[in-house]
Amino acid sequence: MATSLKNLSDTNVKGIKDVSGFKFGIVVAEWNEEVTEALYSGAFETLLQLGATRENIERMNVPGSFELTLGAQWMAKREDIDAVITLGCVIQGETRHFDFICQACAQGITDVGLKYDKPVVFGVLTPDTQKQAMDRAGGKHGNKGDEAAATAVKMLSVKPV
Numbered sequence: 001m002a003t004s005l006k007n008l009s010d011t012n013v014k015g016i017k018d019v020s021g022f023k024f025g026i027v028v029a030e031w032n033e034e035v036t037e038a039l040y041s042g043a044f045e046t047l048l049q050l051g052a053t054r055e056n057i058e059r060m061n062v063p064g065s066f067e068l069t070l071g072a073q074w075m076a077k078r079e080d081i082d083a084v085i086t087l088g089c090v091i092q093g094e095t096r097h098f099d100f101i102c103q104a105c106a107q108g109i110t111d112v113g114l115k116y117d118k119p120v121v122f123g124v125l126t127p128d129t130q131k132q133a134m135d136r137a138g139g140k141h142g143n144k145g146d147e148a149a150a151t152a153v154k155m156l157s158v159k160p161v
């Protein structure tokens with residue numbers, strides 16, 4: 001968990017907002033569940049560390065990373081939700097499925113954020129192997145879920161009022 005706090009200072013964002021009144025939606029893909037559950041734990045705990053309250057964190061599961069965009073849209077269109085975090089893991093296979101899913105997911109998540117003018121964070125791992133995924137989901141390379149949560153808080157802190 002220290003990782004996310006370190007990252008906050010590394011990126012030199014001054015004056016992190018009190019986010020206790022903000023509501024966060026976390027959309028979690030069920031594909032590669034072991035990885036995405038670890039990402040979720042990281043994101044949830046980091047949000048709490050940064051001042052969010054449990055009652056203000058809402059989770060939605062979707063089948064795979066391809067569905068993260070629609071899940072994010074359902075969350076982002078709600079007036080009570082201030083920021084959305086998407087969590088998924090697409091592991092490189094031998095088919096072009098990987099490229100289609102990653103491309104659609106990245107573009108879709110960008111579009112949702114711009115459409116609703118809210119932070120919609122891309123917390124999707126795109127590793128070559130399950131091992132590389134686990135290294136980035138609480139292993140030796142940190143936790144992408146922590147980073148995604150810290151990014152949501154940073155974006156709310158710099159968002160013009």
Ligand code: DLZ
Nearest residue numbers: 029031063064065066088089090091097
């Ligand atoms: C079909 C598929 C494949 C092959 N691989 C992954 C993956 O590594 N990670 C992931 O999140 N989802 C995968 N999916 C499922 C797609 O995201 C999607 O759920 C289906 O194509 C149905 O739209």
